Amino acid sequence: MFSGGIKPPRVARLLGVTRKSACEWHRAWLKNGKAALVSKGAAGTGCKLTDEQLTRLEAYLDEGALAHGWNDQRWTAARVTVLIAERLHVSYTERGVAYLLKRLGRSFQVPAHRAVRRDDEQVADWERRVWPALKAPGRPGTPGSSSPTSPARA
Template sequence: MRYSDRGGGLSAQERAKREKLRFRAADMFAGDIEPPRVAELLGITRKSAYEWYALWSRGGRAALASKGAAGNGCKLTDEQLAWLEGALEEGAAAHGWDDQRWTTSRVASLIWARFHVSYTARGAAYLLNRLGWAGRPGSRRGGPSGG
């Protein structure tokens, strides 16, 4: 479920509240209450109740635990981000490309080659922006030009 008015996700408090609701549903499923009745009792949509029921059927209560990450949702650890920052500062040529230009595709490839973490070019662009790199990968806001 997307919440476009909230930047694409739930706050930690909202996520915990939603998880608690899913756990209440799991308890009801365990008590042989059907998804439409669970939806009515909890004030959720039937669609959600059936989705939660399917998850619960396959994996029990644990399958309904929150999978949302607290924080910014970045796939890389702080140590990996630090390494990436250093690699970007070194320039693309230091990492096998013919010139110093960092493109989002190159950054995504570098992340995959080093950490086996998949990023799309668009995801790499978001990551670069978060790290303080200007709209053109290769120059840094408030810092030296990378090429």
């Protein structure tokens, strides 16, 4: 765009960036040409864990939270943060752990397995006997009206 004579403010509008960014790009382009505008890659630091540590983390997560001292099988971001700090001696924030787990194809919000003490027979019995009584009734069989003078309200 710059080589085509388009000014930085117009470049900013066309690309949906700030004028400041477009002006910085223009200065870099004037100084070092097109090579100055090549992407330097994603911002931020790379993964703090080595490949071996990632493999060990996956194994720890597969063992379940119970195996690592918690009282249920849920892996929360806070728990995984503690696990990484204690077992791998690497410091992560909870948000960093969330990104790491997403990159590994895992979710810290939903348990991967059923509850350890789940009794499927009791669940089925509850669904058969209790749930119908708790379930909200459906729409009435007759049409209704919001009018206070409607005969449907009588």
